[in-house]
Amino acid sequence: MKRRDFVKKTAALAAGSVVLPYILPSGSLFAQTNAPLAEHVVYVLFGGGLRQQDSILQRYLSDSQNFNVAGNILYNMLEGAPPASKIAYGTTPAGQPDGIQPIPKILSQTLQKQGTIFAEMRAISGGHYGGLNSLITGSRVEGQGLKVRPVNPTVFEYARRFGGYKATDTWFIGNTIGNSVPLLNSSKHPDFGLTYGANFFAPNITFGSDGYAALSNAKIYHPQEELEPMYKMKNFLDNSFNIKKGDMPGIRNTDDERTKIKEFIASTFQRQAAGQLPMPPISGGDGSTIGYAAEVLRVFKPKLLVVNMSNIDGCHGNFTGYLQAMHRADHAIGFLWNYIQSIPQMSGKTIMCFVPECGRNLQHNPILDQNDWYGYDHGDANSLRVFGGMVGPNVQSNLMVGSESNPIGVVTDFNLTIAEILGYKSDVQSAGFIDPNAKSLFDRI
Amino acid sequence: MRIFKFLLISCFLFSFVQCKKDRNTRYEIVETPSYGDNLNKDKDKTNIEFHSILSTNLFQKPSSINELTRTDRVIQSCGDKTLINEVIISNYMNSSQVILPSRKRMVDSTERFVEETYVRFFIRRPTEAEKTWFINFINANKSNPSFRPELVYTAFSASDEYMFY
Numbered sequence: 001m002k003r004r005d006f007v008k009k010t011a012a013l014a015a016g017s018v019v020l021p022y023i024l025p026s027g028s029l030f031a032q033t034n035a036p037l038a039e040h041v042v043y044v045l046f047g048g049g050l051r052q053q054d055s056i057l058q059r060y061l062s063d064s065q066n067f068n069v070a071g072n073i074l075y076n077m078l079e080g081a082p083p084a085s086k087i088a089y090g091t092t093p094a095g096q097p098d099g100i101q102p103i104p105k106i107l108s109q110t111l112q113k114q115g116t117i118f119a120e121m122r123a124i125s126g127g128h129y130g131g132l133n134s135l136i137t138g139s140r141v142e143g144q145g146l147k148v149r150p151v152n153p154t155v156f157e158y159a160r161r162f163g164g165y166k167a168t169d170t171w172f173i174g175n176t177i178g179n180s181v182p183l184l185n186s187s188k189h190p191d192f193g194l195t196y197g198a199n200f201f202a203p204n205i206t207f208g209s210d211g212y213a214a215l216s217n218a219k220i221y222h223p224q225e226e227l228e229p230m231y232k233m234k235n236f237l238d239n240s241f242n243i244k245k246g247d248m249p250g251i252r253n254t255d256d257e258r259t260k261i262k263e264f265i266a267s268t269f270q271r272q273a274a275g276q277l278p279m280p281p282i283s284g285g286d287g288s289t290i291g292y293a294a295e296v297l298r299v300f301k302p303k304l305l306v307v308n309m310s311n312i313d314g315c316h317g318n319f320t321g322y323l324q325a326m327h328r329a330d331h332a333i334g335f336l337w338n339y340i341q342s343i344p345q346m347s348g349k350t351i352m353c354f355v356p357e358c359g360r361n362l363q364h365n366p367i368l369d370q371n372d373w374y375g376y377d378h379g380d381a382n383s384l385r386v387f388g389g390m391v392g393p394n395v396q397s398n399l400m401v402g403s404e405s406n407p408i409g410v411v412t413d414f415n416l417t418i419a420e421i422l423g424y425k426s427d428v429q430s431a432g433f434i435d436p437n438a439k440s441l442f443d444r445i
Numbered sequence: 446m447r448i449f450k451f452l453l454i455s456c457f458l459f460s461f462v463q464c465k466k467d468r469n470t471r472y473e474i475v476e477t478p479s480y481g482d483n484l485n486k487d488k489d490k491t492n493i494e495f496h497s498i499l500s501t502n503l504f505q506k507p508s509s510i511n512e513l514t515r516t517d518r519v520i521q522s523c524g525d526k527t528l529i530n531e532v533i534i535s536n537y538m539n540s541s542q543v544i545l546p547s548r549k550r551m552v553d554s555t556e557r558f559v560e561e562t563y564v565r566f567f568i569r570r571p572t573e574a575e576k577t578w579f580i581n582f583i584n585a586n587k588s589n590p591s592f593r594p595e596l597v598y599t600a601f602s603a604s605d606e607y608m609f610y
Contacts, residue, residue: 182521198524201523202521203522206519210515211519215533217539218532218536219539225592230596233579237601238606240575240606250526258531262532
């Protein structure tokens with residue numbers, strides 16, 4: 001071998017040995033840019049518009065309905081005694097007054113005791129879609145229209161592109177197919193987009209009566225004898241057609257992932273019929289969405305799961321229903337955190353983050369409910385006041401950051417926080433689409 | 446005399462008006478295949494269009510609007526559209542009313558089966574390369590008793606091209 005050839009080959013080999021270990025399953029050359037703080041993230045969009053005064057400030061009816069009754073109805077999340085009178089936030093046993101029975105506490109220690117709460121954060125938008133969009137993309141959502149995918153990359157696309165995760169490692173569990181929620185699993189950004197999007201289910205449809213009629217009788221094909229030749233034919237047909245990237249109607253899973261999701265759909269219908277799904281003790285509505293999210297966690301153990309809740313938004317016309325929904329959402333999030341600890345592959349390795357997409361107005365609207373309590377809309381400055389938190393390994397426990405007079409953090413911080421937890425924060429920062437005021441919450445502490 | 450002139454002129458004029466033999470023009474039809482190719486399929490079918498066409502292909506009759514609306518909602522509730530379409534297709538395949546060619550027909554008249562399947566699902570004939578690939582593939586799987594026209598139909602109806610027009 002000539003000296004020049006020897007030098008060339010040695011240099012190529014050296015370069016290859018440096019680069020190859022960092023080529024991720026997605027084909028990206030990017031590697032983790034900081035040490036991960038946990039292996040999994042569950043991100044709860046504790047949503048629908050949560051009024052700061054009625055939630056973390058624990059004023060119950062005293063700051064909303066002019067009754068001198070304060071107390072904490074989120075007692076799985078927050079420290080504080082529940083209201084002593086005017087109990088209307090619980091469930092309704094037969095023949096009893098509406099909401100008279102509070103739901104028993106499900107966590108032995110509150111999330112506040114176990115983790116860090118940011119008591120006074122700022123939301124980006126006083127509306128649902130803008131708010132959800134800012135939580136998912138970590139950007140300020142200017143120029144973002146309704147009924148279109150986010151303009152800027154989502155938390156899922158960052159995870160898949162920079163973390164190298166496959167599609168079934170990232171999930172978005174929505175509570176509806178309305179309000180453009182199904183469009184939040186991926187942006188339309190040309191450098192990211194559906195190629196890096198998350199799997200999505202709106203379980204109340206997918207596994208509700210519509211889904212039962214359309215999906216529950218599906219055949220389960222034999223993986224080798226039937227599915228393998230079928231996918232060979234399909235892949236041949238797809239290669240002949242060459243669909244353009246921008247024309248993809250949805251995200252893509254690999255053949256193996258598709259088989260696994262099909263098995264998941266079939267088994268979910270079976271477990272639903274047998275009453276084996278992991279539902280919160282008090283279920284229905286958002287609680288049911290959380291239950292299906294727990295089932296996805298059990299089966300797929302995803303690196304990132306985002307789940308959306310919205311029943312709280314009934315506050316527009318029914319303040320009593322809003323209190324009940326808030327109380328049930330607290331119960332559901334407590335159940336979810338407990339359930340995560342029951343999955344061996346996720347217990348002690350998962351950080352759960354939670355934040356609403358927006359707050360609610362300072363002043364009530366004129367709509368009275370059955371208790372003659374006024375409803376609250378959202379859109380004013382007060383509806384930009386929210387609280388958030390996180391709990392899990394490497395999160396400081398029993399820490400409250402900020403206060404009513406000292407706001408700390410914006411909701412767009414959560415995207416960078418998740419990037420830091422999973423180990424690719426500087427990649428997300430370098431991409432340049434995050435709100436310039438956002439920081440990782442770990443940097444806010 | 447005047448009458449004679451009149452008759453003479455009339456006879457002269459009538460000589461221009463007479464029966465003519467019908468001209469029997471025949472236009473020959475040149476048979477030209479009207480099936481297109483897949484190059485111009487750039488518009489994606491809506492969920493309702495997709496399942497309306499699919500159910501017509503599989504059941505030889507259209508679905509009700511209620512069924513289509515329900516199916517549309519289910520597709521919207523899932524992020525991977527091709528995956529959920531596959532599940533819906535396999536749900537259809539479990540129906541006793543689905544009309545499929547027999548396995549014997551697929552095996553005995555493979556070339557014709559392939560051509561008919563392309564025309565049925567893609568409204569075009571296969572290219573020679575496509576036809577050859579499928580004939581070889583079906584022949585290679587003859588010994589697999591689970592390999593049935595149902596799987597071929599599923600592959601076609603779950604393919605990217607079937608989602609576009």
